[in-house]
Structures are given as structure tokens and as C-alpha cells.
Amino acid sequence: MRLRRRRFLLLGAGSAVVIATGYGVARWYRGDPASVILAILERRLGYLQVDRTSFPRFAADYLDSRKEYRQELALLALFSLPYRYVTPYPLLKQGHSLRRLESNVVSRYLLSTDFFEHGADESRSIRYVEFHDPYSIACRNPFVPRPGADVTSQAPAATRA
Amino acid sequence: MTADRPPALPESYAAIVVGTGFASSFFLLEYLRHAGPRARILVLERGGRTDPAESLKRRSNFDLRFDDLIVNRTPQKPWIQNIAFGGGSCWTGNTPRMHPNDFRTKSLYGVGVDWPLDYDALEPYFLRVERAMGIAGGEAGPYPRSAPYPFPAHRLNAFDEALARKYPGQHIALPSARSSSVKTGRPVCCASGVCSVCPVSAKFQVNLHMADLYQDPRITLLLEAEVQRVEIEGGRVVGVQYRQGGQELRAQGDLVAVGAHAIMTPYILLRSGLQDRALGHYLNEQMGREVEIELDGIDNYGGGQAVTGLGTMFVDGAFRKDRPGCLIESWNIPWLRAERGRWRQRAVVKVVFEDLPAFDNRVGVAAEDPGKPEVHYPAISPYLKAGYDALPRMIEELLRGLPVESFRVVPREGNLGGSAHIQGTTRMGIDPGDSVVDRDLRHHRYRNLLVLGSGTFPTCMAANPTLILSALSMRAAERLFA
Numbered sequence: 001m002r003l004r005r006r007r008f009l010l011l012g013a014g015s016a017v018v019i020a021t022g023y024g025v026a027r028w029y030r031g032d033p034a035s036v037i038l039a040i041l042e043r044r045l046g047y048l049q050v051d052r053t054s055f056p057r058f059a060a061d062y063l064d065s066r067k068e069y070r071q072e073l074a075l076l077a078l079f080s081l082p083y084r085y086v087t088p089y090p091l092l093k094q095g096h097s098l099r100r101l102e103s104n105v106v107s108r109y110l111l112s113t114d115f116f117e118h119g120a121d122e123s124r125s126i127r128y129v130e131f132h133d134p135y136s137i138a139c140r141n142p143f144v145p146r147p148g149a150d151v152t153s154q155a156p157a158a159t160r161a
Numbered sequence: 162m163t164a165d166r167p168p169a170l171p172e173s174y175a176a177i178v179v180g181t182g183f184a185s186s187f188f189l190l191e192y193l194r195h196a197g198p199r200a201r202i203l204v205l206e207r208g209g210r211t212d213p214a215e216s217l218k219r220r221s222n223f224d225l226r227f228d229d230l231i232v233n234r235t236p237q238k239p240w241i242q243n244i245a246f247g248g249g250s251c252w253t254g255n256t257p258r259m260h261p262n263d264f265r266t267k268s269l270y271g272v273g274v275d276w277p278l279d280y281d282a283l284e285p286y287f288l289r290v291e292r293a294m295g296i297a298g299g300e301a302g303p304y305p306r307s308a309p310y311p312f313p314a315h316r317l318n319a320f321d322e323a324l325a326r327k328y329p330g331q332h333i334a335l336p337s338a339r340s341s342s343v344k345t346g347r348p349v350c351c352a353s354g355v356c357s358v359c360p361v362s363a364k365f366q367v368n369l370h371m372a373d374l375y376q377d378p379r380i381t382l383l384l385e386a387e388v389q390r391v392e393i394e395g396g397r398v399v400g401v402q403y404r405q406g407g408q409e410l411r412a413q414g415d416l417v418a419v420g421a422h423a424i425m426t427p428y429i430l431l432r433s434g435l436q437d438r439a440l441g442h443y444l445n446e447q448m449g450r451e452v453e454i455e456l457d458g459i460d461n462y463g464g465g466q467a468v469t470g471l472g473t474m475f476v477d478g479a480f481r482k483d484r485p486g487c488l489i490e491s492w493n494i495p496w497l498r499a500e501r502g503r504w505r506q507r508a509v510v511k512v513v514f515e516d517l518p519a520f521d522n523r524v525g526v527a528a529e530d531p532g533k534p535e536v537h538y539p540a541i542s543p544y545l546k547a548g549y550d551a552l553p554r555m556i557e558e559l560l561r562g563l564p565v566e567s568f569r570v571v572p573r574e575g576n577l578g579g580s581a582h583i584q585g586t587t588r589m590g591i592d593p594g595d596s597v598v599d600r601d602l603r604h605h606r607y608r609n610l611l612v613l614g615s616g617t618f619p620t621c622m623a624a625n626p627t628l629i630l631s632a633l634s635m636r637a638a639e640r641l642f643a
Contacts, residue, residue, distance in 0.1 A: 103496070106498075141495060
């Protein structure tokens with residue numbers, strides 16, 4: 001009786017592990033890397049007056065620019081739901097890959113908007129302009145002096161390459 | 162004409178120039194000032210013209226992949242070089258000068274070798290090249306000047322300003338060929354941060370801003386013409402052999418100046434039968450390490466160009482007898498933080514180290530494929546390693562007293578890295594036993610053969626090479642007519 005019960009429990013635990021592993025692998029295989037990007041944007045920028053319909057568009061462009069990280073992001077997608085609310089960022093050392101990921105996503109998104117062109121005013125509605133890619137659209141650095149500020153230092157307006 | 166030599170072009174030229182990069186172009190600029198109206202100059206460039214719009218789309222300035230053109234015996238050390246009309250313009254436009262003591266490290270610190278000329282001999286040519294390129298700069302720092310920069314310095318960013326307050330006269334605006342004024346004839350730099358393919362042509366480039374030079378009626382420019390060797394007869398250089406359009410051809414000339422960069426130039430000369438002991442040896446380039454800094458309360462990135470500040474506080478000193486000097490480049494390309502309200506509180510610096518050239522780092526002719534140079538660079542030097550080891554302490558000292566939260570020296574993983582400043586393989590010197598050319602860039606033995614470019618640098622000082630090699634070229638051309 002005891003042996004049959006033990007065997008049953010072991011079988012049950014083993015099945016659970018197999019099922020969980022299979023689920024994890026399946027999620028990874030079909031994991032949507034964009035979900036991690038969206039989670040980071042929601043968590044980090046959700047307090048801003050930002051057009052959330054821009055998030056999926058940005059996520060697609062971001063992933064396109066980082067094809068080499070697709071697999072890692074697909075794995076991280078397993079945790080995209082908790083990532084919306086908490087990340088290990090404050091516990092991680094400077095330079096850790098997960099910190100860099102959040103910095104890269106937030107940096108690229110904010111530079112793709114007009115947020116800094118209006119003095120980083122959090123109360124203002126932020127317009128998503130275009131995915132920030134200096135090779136495609138030049139002179140979009142929002143921190144460079146603009147034309148009119150100084151005749152000898154007139155940076156050209158943003159231009160499409 | 163012998164049966165096994167390719168046919169010669171009908172003309173004999175006063176000068177044949179190999180390459181169209183900065184070294185060759187500034188040589189030509191000065192040469193044409195002195196040459197008579199009937200002088201004929203042939204210029205042979207291996208690459209072709211690049212279209213700026215296509216370059217931007219491709220994110221590169223070249224058609225020929227440099228890796229395919231060499232046999233790299235030590236693939237852990239990559240080499241970056243563009244082959245195209247104008248030299249491929251892979252440079253970002255930084256133009257610091259050499260420190261006066263860089264010319265005499267052997268005398269002062271017992272390391273390296275002394276240059277056969279000094280800062281004062283080159284200073285007038287620094288000025289002329291800076292004027293020609295429309296360099297933006299401000300304070301001289303430790304680099305003495307006899308005249309101000311032709312155009313005003315770009316704005317520093319906030320981190321630079323903090324460093325400049327801590328290190329007055331030592332942390333200065335980086336002088337650069339990225340335009341700071343429309344009076345250069347170019348748009349003003351807008352710090353897009355993609356300088357190698359500058360999208361607005363603010364950066365001085367030979368193919369764009371010296372193209373008129375090659376329209377001079379005295380010049381015949383042949384593109385996609387690969388020089389194979391220099392021809393030598395009776396103790397003189399008499400011309401070159403080159404390949405174009407599948408044909409083997411020759412050109413005859415009274416003077417040959419080779420400026421095909423520090424890997425191809427020694428390769429061409431080795432294939433020509435030159436046997437100088439130093440030829441091809443002492444291959445080197447500066448090595449850089451990045452440091453990421455998280456600031457505490459400083460909103461950064463307000464500078465006017467992609468690289469804004471130049472830290473010279475560690476470029477020279479008695480320590481150079483044990484470890485290398487370095488420049489601190491302060492980068493201004495926005496890379497924001499994720500934390501609310503602290504987005505701009507970050508800085509990135511690149512520490513550019515000098516090195517001691519080693520004889521065994523070299524360029525040769527690949528035995529299995531003589532149509533390519535082979536390149537050897539087995540390891541970084543102990544001198545450079547001492548610099549890397551001292552780097553964390555140096556950064557602590559640099560940042561002490563500044564509002565900094567933390568810093569991180571980015572580890573070097575995988576390959577040895579590089580800076581696209583290939584140097585040393587045709588070094589200048591007084592002793593023909595350990596150098597290839599003299600102070601006028603003339604070959605010690607074949608006096609009508611000039612060797613141009615950073616291959617002639619006998620040391621690997623912490624300074625971007627383009628301004629220096631351009632000044633040397635101008636001086637060499639002027640000296641021909643002295």
C-alpha cells in the first residue's frame with residue numbers, strides 16, 4: 001500500500017515537472033518577445049501622458065533593430081506579466097543585461113517621441129514621432145541647440161536620410 | 162619594354178600617388194601648389210566612389226570588405242579600414258594634436274623611440290590642415306598653438322563642464338572636423354552620432370570636400386586601380402605596376418608617393434622587393450576602453466557634437482615609463498536611463514591608450530595567397546596591460562568629488578578590439594636599420610619614393626592620427642621643393 005502510494009506520488013510529481021517544462025518550452029518557442037518590451041514600457045512610462053497605441057509599433061521596430069536578441073527576449077517573455085509590475089532592476093549591478101535592456105527600451109522610446117523637445121514635461125501629452133534611428137532620420141537629437149539659438153551654431157532641422 | 166612586364170601608359174608622370182585618403186590628398190594639395198602648370202600627376206585608387214545616400218542606407222562607406230582583402234593570422238585582433246575614393250571616410254572627425262612630449266618618449270621616459278622631428282617642426286602644418294578642414298576648437302590645453310582654431314568650439318555637455326571645472330585647462334572641447342559654423346561651407350553638426358556616415362555632411366571628408374582637388378587638370382585619377390608593386394631600377398623608383406579592369410598595367414614616374422594605409426603600403430613595398438628590417442613591422446594602433454558612468458543630479462547630453470570633451474589630464478607624465486598615457490573622450494550620444502526623472506543622468510567616456518609598438522606585430526605577404534597581405538598581432542603589450550590594470554583607479558581619481566553615483570569599466574570580451582588607427586609599419590627614423598623613411602617621409606635608400614600615412618609614425622601616441630598624418634604629408638610635399 002505504502003509503495004503504491006509513493007510510486008503514485010512520484011509519478012504525479014514527475015508528470016507535473018514534465019508538463020511544466022513542456023509548457024515553458026512551448027511558451028519560449030512561441031513566446032512573444034514584444035510582450036517584454038510592452039511590459040517595460042508600461043511599467044517605466046505608464047505614468048506619462050503617452051499614446052499607448054504607439055507601444056506595439058515601437059516594440060516591433062525595436063525588435064527589428066535587435067534581431068540578435070530575439071531568442072533571449074522570447075525566453076524573458078515567460079515573465080512578461082510580472083515584468084509589468086516589478087523587475088529586478090534595483091537589485092542588479094550597473095551593466096547587468098536586464099538593466100541595460102530596460103535602459104535601452106526606455107531610451108529608444110523616449111527619443112522616438114517629442115518628450116524632450118518640450119522640456120520633459122510629464123503633464124503634457126507626448127507624441128510618438130518615429131522610431132529613433134539616426135541613420136534613417138538625421139538631426140533628431142533633442143538635446144542639441146536648435147536653429148535660431150545662435151547663428152554660428154545652427155544645427156539643421158531633422159531630415160530624412 | 163620587357164616581355165614579362167605589363168604595358169606602360171604612354172605618359173611618364175612627374176609624380177604617381179597611390180591612394181586618395183587624407184595622407185595622399187593633403188600631399189597632393191601641397192604638391193600642386195608648387196608643381197608647374199605642365200606637371201602631370203597620376204593618382205591610383207583601389208576603391209571606387211561611394212554615394213553618400215547609399216552609404217547611409219548601408220551604414221558603411223565602402224564596397225570592399227577589408228577582412229576579405231587580408232589574411233588575418235590572429236583573428237582575435239580585428240582591423241578596421243575602408244577602401245574607397247577619399248579613403249573610405251571611416252573616421253569620426255576627432256582631431257586632437259600630439260602632445261609635445263609624444264615626440265620624445267625615449268629621451269624623457271625611456272620608452273618607445275624619439276621622433277626625428279619635434280612638435281615645433283610640425284605645428285605650422287597642424288595649423289594649415291586645421292584651416293583646410295575647418296576644425297572647430299577652443300582652448301589649446303597642453304597643445305601649444307601659434308594661432309586660434311579657425312572655427313569656434315562645439316558646446317560642451319554638462320558632464321564635460323563638471324570635468325572642466327575640476328581640471329581647468331586639461332579637460333577641453335574636443336577639436337574636431339565636425340562643423341560648428343555654416344562658414345565652413347558645411348552644415349553644422351547636429352550630433353546624430355553616426356559620424357562614419359555623417360548624414361548631413363557636417364564632417365570633413367576627402368570624397369566630398371576635397372573632390373575639387375582631383376578635378377585639377379594636371380591630375381589623372383584612376384579608380385579601381387590596385388597597385389601591385391613599385392618598380393625599381395638603378396637605385397631609383399621608376400614607376401608602379403597596377404591592375405585595373407582585369408589588365409596588368411604599368412605607369413612610369415619620376416616620384417612615387419604611396420599612401421595606401423598601414424597594412425597595404427608595406428605589403429606593396431614588400432612585394433616590390435624592399436628589404437628594410439622595419440618594413441611591415443611595429444604594426445600598432447591605440448586601444449580604447451569604455452566607461453559607463455551614472456550621474457547624480459547632472460542632466461547630461463546637451464553638447465553640440467557626438468564627442469564633446471577631451472580629457473588630457475592623463476596624457477603625459479613620469480608614469481609613462483611604466484604605463485601608457487591616455488586621452489579621455491567624452492561621448493555625447495544620448496543613451497538614457499530607465500529611472501523616472503533621471504533619464505539624462507548618465508555619461509560615457511572612452512579612454513584611448515597609447516601603446517609601445519612591438520617588432521613582432523607585423524604585415525607580410527601571405528605565402529599561400531601572395532595577392533593578399535598577412536597580418537600578425539598575437540597579443541597586447543605588457544605596457545598596455547599595465548594601463549588596463551590601472552584604469553579603475555584612474556577613473557576613481559577622475560570622478561572623485563563629482564556628482565557620480567557609480568561607474569563601470571566595460572569589460573573587454575572576445576576580441577582585442579581596436580580603434581581603426583592602423584600605424585607603425587613604415588616608421589620614420591634616423592637609423593635605416595630600424596626605420597623605413599626619414600623625417601621628410603622619403604625612403605632612406607630610394608630617395609624618390611615617399612611613404613605617406615600613419616604607417617610612418619614611430620610611436621603609438623594617444624591621439625587620433627588623421628590631423629597628424631595630413632600635416633606630415635603637407636610638410637613632405639613642401640620639402641620636395643625646398
